[in-house]
Amino acid sequence: MAESKPKPEILAKVDYQPPGDDWMELPVEIRPGTFNYAANPANAKYLDLPHVRKWQPTDDDWQLPENWQEIILEGLHDRLKKYRSLKVFMDICVRCGACADKCHFFLGSGDPKNMPVLRAELLRSVYRRDFTTAGKILGKLAGARPLTPEIIKEWFLYFYQCTECRRCSVFCPYGIDTAEITMMGRELLNSIGLGIDWITTPAANCFRTGNHLGIQPHGFKDSIDFAVEELEEITGIKVDAPINKKGAEILFVSPSADYFASPHYYTLLGYLALFHEIGLDYTWSAYASEGGNFGLFHSADMMKRLNAKIYAEAKRLGVKWILGGECGHMWRVLHQYMDTMNGPADFLDQPVSPITGTRFDHASSTKMVHICEFTADLIANGKLKLDKRRNDNVNVTFHDSCNPARAMGLFDEPRYCIEHACNHFNEMPENTIKEQTFCCGSGSGIGTDENFEMRMRGGFPRANAVKYVHDKHGVNMLACICAIDKATLPPLMEFWVPEVDVCGIHELIGNAMIMKGEKRTTDLRGEPLPGMEESDADESGEVKEVSEDV
Amino acid sequence: MRALFSLFAVAVIIVVVVLAVTTDAGRLFFGTILPYAAIAIFLVGMVYRVIDWARSPVPFKITTTSGQQRSLPWIRNSNLESPRNKWGVLGRMLLEVLFFRSLFRNTKADLKDGPRLVYGDAKWLWLAGLIFHWSFLIIFIRHFKFFVEPVPGWVMMIQNLDGFFQVGLPIFYITDGLILAALTFLFLRRVLIPQMRYISLAGDYFPLFVIGGLVISGMIMRYTPLRVDITDAKLMGVGLVTLDPVLPEGLGAIFFVHLTMLTVLLLYFPFSKLTHMAGVFMSPTRNQANDNRVRRHINPWNPEVKVHTYEEWEDEFREVMKAADMPLEKDTESK
Numbered sequence: 085m086a087e088s089k090p091k092p093e094i095l096a097k098v099d100y101q102p103p104g105d106d107w108m109e110l111p112v113e114i115r116p117g118t119f120n121y122a123a124n125p126a127n128a129k130y131l132d133l134p135h136v137r138k139w140q141p142t143d144d145d146w147q148l149p150e151n152w153q154e155i156i157l158e159g160l161h162d163r164l165k166k167y168r169s170l171k172v173f174m175d176i177c178v179r180c181g182a183c184a185d186k187c188h189f190f191l192g193s194g195d196p197k198n199m200p201v202l203r204a205e206l207l208r209s210v211y212r213r214d215f216t217t218a219g220k221i222l223g224k225l226a227g228a229r230p231l232t233p234e235i236i237k238e239w240f241l242y243f244y245q246c247t248e249c250r251r252c253s254v255f256c257p258y259g260i261d262t263a264e265i266t267m268m269g270r271e272l273l274n275s276i277g278l279g280i281d282w283i284t285t286p287a288a289n290c291f292r293t294g295n296h297l298g299i300q301p302h303g304f305k306d307s308i309d310f311a312v313e314e315l316e317e318i319t320g321i322k323v324d325a326p327i328n329k330k331g332a333e334i335l336f337v338s339p340s341a342d343y344f345a346s347p348h349y350y351t352l353l354g355y356l357a358l359f360h361e362i363g364l365d366y367t368w369s370a371y372a373s374e375g376g377n378f379g380l381f382h383s384a385d386m387m388k389r390l391n392a393k394i395y396a397e398a399k400r401l402g403v404k405w406i407l408g409g410e411c412g413h414m415w416r417v418l419h420q421y422m423d424t425m426n427g428p429a430d431f432l433d434q435p436v437s438p439i440t441g442t443r444f445d446h447a448s449s450t451k452m453v454h455i456c457e458f459t460a461d462l463i464a465n466g467k468l469k470l471d472k473r474r475n476d477n478v479n480v481t482f483h484d485s486c487n488p489a490r491a492m493g494l495f496d497e498p499r500y501c502i503e504h505a506c507n508h509f510n511e512m513p514e515n516t517i518k519e520q521t522f523c524c525g526s527g528s529g530i531g532t533d534e535n536f537e538m539r540m541r542g543g544f545p546r547a548n549a550v551k552y553v554h555d556k557h558g559v560n561m562l563a564c565i566c567a568i569d570k571a572t573l574p575p576l577m578e579f580w581v582p583e584v585d586v587c588g589i590h591e592l593i594g595n596a597m598i599m600k601g602e603k604r605t606t607d608l609r610g611e612p613l614p615g616m617e618e619s620d621a622d623e624s625g626e627v628k629e630v631s632e633d634v
Numbered sequence: 635m636r637a638l639f640s641l642f643a644v645a646v647i648i649v650v651v652v653l654a655v656t657t658d659a660g661r662l663f664f665g666t667i668l669p670y671a672a673i674a675i676f677l678v679g680m681v682y683r684v685i686d687w688a689r690s691p692v693p694f695k696i697t698t699t700s701g702q703q704r705s706l707p708w709i710r711n712s713n714l715e716s717p718r719n720k721w722g723v724l725g726r727m728l729l730e731v732l733f734f735r736s737l738f739r740n741t742k743a744d745l746k747d748g749p750r751l752v753y754g755d756a757k758w759l760w761l762a763g764l765i766f767h768w769s770f771l772i773i774f775i776r777h778f779k780f781f782v783e784p785v786p787g788w789v790m791m792i793q794n795l796d797g798f799f800q801v802g803l804p805i806f807y808i809t810d811g812l813i814l815a816a817l818t819f820l821f822l823r824r825v826l827i828p829q830m831r832y833i834s835l836a837g838d839y840f841p842l843f844v845i846g847g848l849v850i851s852g853m854i855m856r857y858t859p860l861r862v863d864i865t866d867a868k869l870m871g872v873g874l875v876t877l878d879p880v881l882p883e884g885l886g887a888i889f890f891v892h893l894t895m896l897t898v899l900l901l902y903f904p905f906s907k908l909t910h911m912a913g914v915f916m917s918p919t920r921n922q923a924n925d926n927r928v929r930r931h932i933n934p935w936n937p938e939v940k941v942h943t944y945e946e947w948e949d950e951f952r953e954v955m956k957a958a959d960m961p962l963e964k965d966t967e968s969k
């Protein structure tokens with residue numbers, strides 16, 4: 085979109101006062117900058133989605149299928165019977181308001197329907213009217229309302245202004261997870277053909293080629309080969325990066341952005357360097373060339389369809405276990421859904437680090453280990469030579485991505501990696517990290533250009549915490565372990581805290597790691613590598629010469 | 635408006651009771667028939683609710699983790715915030731139910747100049763909520779003395795603790811003051827904080843007024859000249875639980891108001907948000923362990939879905955893969 089982008093000074097003025105006194109009366113405003121475009125019909129068809137048609141949210145008439153009300157209400161009924169979460173969450177909210185100011189979209193927009201409690205009420209009010217005694221009898225008085233096309237528009241707007249980050253769920257006295265409600269809402273919208281393109285197209289790509297970007301196998305190979313060459317240029321070491329190699333010990337799966345987008349790419353270089361250095365017997369897969377899963381943002385069924393490739397490929401290749409790269413929502417799927425959906429993985433072995441011998445007992449059923457867990461174990465066992473000074477040009481803070489934080493509890497592993505790779509590490513305020521971490525504002529498939537204003541608003545609390553450590557400690561690097569973060573935090577930083585850059589943890593590891601026989605003068609980004617002059621103490625003469633050349 | 639409506643509804647109920655109990659039929663209805671009906675509806679309704687929830691399966695283990703997972707042996711798992719086993723879950727639930735752990739986390743966001751978002755402590759809701767619920771429980775237990783003879787020792791102990799300060803005559807129970815204060819706070823925040831007013835439904839004010847009515851009528855009977863005769867109340871209470879209902883003459887209108895507030899609360903319970911009392915135990919984000927990768931969770935309706943198999947995929951891309959020298963399962967030319 086070439087339209088004028090909003091300015092930080094304007095977006096920073098947020099009015100938290102609710103307009104009027106009845107949210108049910110508020111009109112739905114589909115405003116440029118705050119919504120996502122509709123799904124490309126061809127891709128929706130490719131996935132056999134229902135009620136495919138050409139439409140846009142800006143249309144007055146969304147051409148809902150004739151029996152749309154029936155589809156929605158039956159769909160809701162069906163899901164109430166399939167998900168206890170939905171049923172309990174529909175019934176027990178006491179509207180205590182504890183969740184209200186926990187949502188980054190509310191904090192950044194002030195729109196009352198972005199309070200998690202109201203977001204849930206958008207669906208709950210319809211539930212009350214058709215599924216509860218009180219709602220049937222008392223109607224609006226009981227907070228019930230009949231389903232209208234206007235409500236469908238409202239759902240579309242607000243279920244795509246929720247990044248399914250689950251921050252609200254941490255604060256709710258009953259653990260009510262608005263993400264769960266959003267997921268149901270999106271499934272219902274999809275059932276009447278109201279999907280968004282940024283989710284449907286990657287899902288279709290992934291289904292067909294194996295990754296969200298739609299890169300075909302040879303293109304995938306090209307990217308990996310190119311990265312190998314680039315790494316050679318930087319380090320003087322030619323690493324091996326096998327693809328679809330049968331009989332490898334480990335299958336490595338990472339988000340496709342790692343090999344096609346920046347700054348993800350530097351993390352990819354970091355993985356490649358690491359695997360070479362420890363002599364890991366592993367393989368990439370072109371068929372399972374996507375760890376991420378935009379199906380998660382579409383429906384449980386789509387999630388399962390895309391996720392199926394990982395176990396299938398592990399089985400075909402005959403690997404022992406699976407290692408997963410840096411990605412947030414990917415890990416929600418791997419940790420909380422994969423085994424249930426596509427397991428049991430009884431054809432795999434209990435994961436054991438071939439380098440340290442550590443048994444990863446916490447992954448004994450799913451048989452998939454997070455790369456930060458893997459690397460932290462390497463470091464703890466003294467298997468890596470890390471020179472922290474090589475990262476002295478960065479002052480790092482760590483952004484916990486929503487899913488590894490609130491759907492996994494992965495807090496200490498990445499921090500341990502950072503602390504062993506960097507001298508300068510400063511945490512953001514405690515209300516903004518770990519389980520209370522703030523979303524990048526663009527997760528769950530809504531990181532589009534057309535949705536730019538809403539993303540900057542939603543990312544405001546995160547950016548504001550970064551600004552705090554930037555001002556206070558001179559932080560200039562925001563590390564994260566998520567592909568969506570790496571794609572969306574840079575524009576967020578540029579908008580709110582332009583002095584701060586974004587990187588992955590394995591980029592930091594890759595920079596700090598002293599490789600046998602390396603000839604390095606630059607870091608993985610091709611910029612001068614600090615501390616080389618001193619780092620030669622335990623290195624070969626060759627390295628010394630190179631560093632003196634700098 | 636929604637608050638006024640609820641207040642009005644409660645006021646109407648009170649007026650009706652006061653008028654009705656001037657007749658024998660009214661006393662019978664509000665003193666015997668409705669209480670029994672309410673108890674039955676409450677019990678059946680709550681059991682039905684729980685069974686109805688339980689009938690929907692939990693397809694996925696969607697624990698919300700609020701602490702460090704168990705992974706490497708040297709990393710300390712936070713078993714209460716990110717439970718690795720049943721004991722952790724039990725502890726987490728106990729903290730939640732007894733001490734409102736999650737509500738204790740509450741913060742209040744403020745946007746200051748700069749712009750700077752700051753998150754201040756906001757423990758008042760937690761405190762008021764905790765005081766309200768605990769006072770309610772203690773008052774409830776104290777009431778056992780009206781229903782059973784002899785009164786169990788532990789009930790007396792709780793009662794004596796509650797009257798610990800020995801002020802006033804009759805001795806003032808601390809919980810009476812606390813619950814009134816807590817209710818007042820819960821009500822005021824709903825009407826004074828604009829966002830709270832905005833999200834509140836009539837159904838959110840109604841129980842506050844009913845419980846307020848319950849507490850105030852109770853206090854009137856204890857601390858004012860409208861005092862009720864304890865022996866009469868006990869006769870009535872014991873009669874109620876021994877299924878031999880009696881309504882002593884001495885019980886005045888205020889007693890019936892008190893009883894009816896409780897009756898209304900019981901009737902309202904199963905049909906409202908008050909079911910959170912049972913639902914909190916069934917919340918899938920809280921009552922499951924974060925052991926997903928250790929114990930496979932079974933989804934009873936795990937659907938068959940259409941996938942893109944490796945064979946189909948290779949068929950589609952065989953030529954380009956061959957050109958790129960990538961390994962193939964099936965090489966067309968060699969066959």
Ligand code: HEM
Nearest residue numbers: 178179180257730731734763820838841842908910911914
């Ligand atoms: C973990 C357990 C529980 C938590 C966290 C909890 C929390 C809450 C909260 C936050 C409110 C709303 C206060 C307001 O904003 O107005 C409330 C209301 C209420 N709760 Fe609970 N509750 C729990 C268990 C129970 C139990 C076991 C009972 C049993 C009697 C109960 C009875 C009530 C009643 C009667 C209200 C009415 C007051 C109102 O509607 O505001 N709760 N509870």
Ligand code: SF4
Nearest residue numbers: 177179180181183256
């Ligand atoms: S914190 Fe939970 S109970 Fe309170 S309003 Fe939000 S969703 Fe409802």
Ligand code: SF4
Nearest residue numbers: 187246247249250252
């Ligand atoms: S899941 Fe995140 S984005 Fe969605 S309502 Fe909750 S806090 Fe907001």
